[in-house]
Amino acid sequence: MDGATQAEAVREAIRACTERIEEERSYLTDLDSAIGDADHGANMTRGFTAAADRIDGLESEEPAELVKAVGMALLSEVGGASGPLYGGSIVAASGELEEGITAETTVAFAEAYLEKLQERGKASVGDKTMVDALVPAVHTYKKSIEVDGRDPLEALGKAVDAAERGVAFTVPIRASRGRASYLGWRSVGHQDPGATSTLILLETLLSVATDHLDGEVEVDAEAEGKPAEEGDDEGDAGAVEVED
């Protein structure tokens, strides 16, 4: 994939995330009503709508620049804790994509995103936050690529599965960070909204990546007579970067 194609994949991923967040708005709000301040659906919708608008007005073909713009929009527009957490972490990690979108840069992006998120939010696994979905997802993505030698699309699929298990893990535990922690034991039995939106975004990226890579792999395989690994990486990554 050249820069322009990567940029188009990033734009498509952002549009898809915005649509999906809008679809899930009341679901996220319901989850947040149970153990928080009932604004997660509205805040995420506002943030992603602003991000999609900003991307539309930006003529860049640099994936890193587009991703950074998404983070800046979330930072300014969300209003709740998801603003600095999603937005600040995306901005901080976006520099990892300056060389374009590959298996390596998306792993670096995911790790930088996670590091910033934990630095800012100070949450660990088991606190009943988005970290519970993100840590297993990022670790699984990295391991699948670097240790198991899987292609990025497969790795992203594994990461989504891991995030899903992380979301389920938030249900029976007691919150010790974020708004839900004010409820103490009453937070037990409820699914964490931030972990859920993290999973929703990862699922969307997987779906965009799958659409891109299915076509791409075939074309490249025909052209070069072998599986197009590079194309794979890039499309997948296109999704991954925004994911976080």
Add this chain to the structure above:
Amino acid sequence: MVGIVVVSHSRKAAEGIRDVATEMGGDARVEAVGGTGDGRIGTSPEPISRAIADAADGNGVVVLVDLGSAVMNAEIAIEEAELEEEVVLADAPVMEGALNAAVAAGAPDATVDSVRMAAEDAQRVKKFG
């Protein structure tokens, strides 16, 4: 004088806290900031940055926050403020901390550290006995 910024999820809460704090610390420069740009409950980094710039007169700024996104957005605002002078967050209950800070800022030898520490003393406030 050391500047003080009060950040809350609610603009009205921030302004009310400022009013109570300046009633005691009359000369203190206290900026109140809260809510999102479009008037909802929440916080956003840009207005906090502006409040920090307004509170700064060359002697440093102490920022008090309520909870959650206020803490994180104030950290981001401080990182992005790029002021020459020192800007610090005080880990204190916002109301009692702001009052302590406003009083401390009026002391002739006040520094960013003395004002921050005065604010953080509010962690130990006991309301009964």
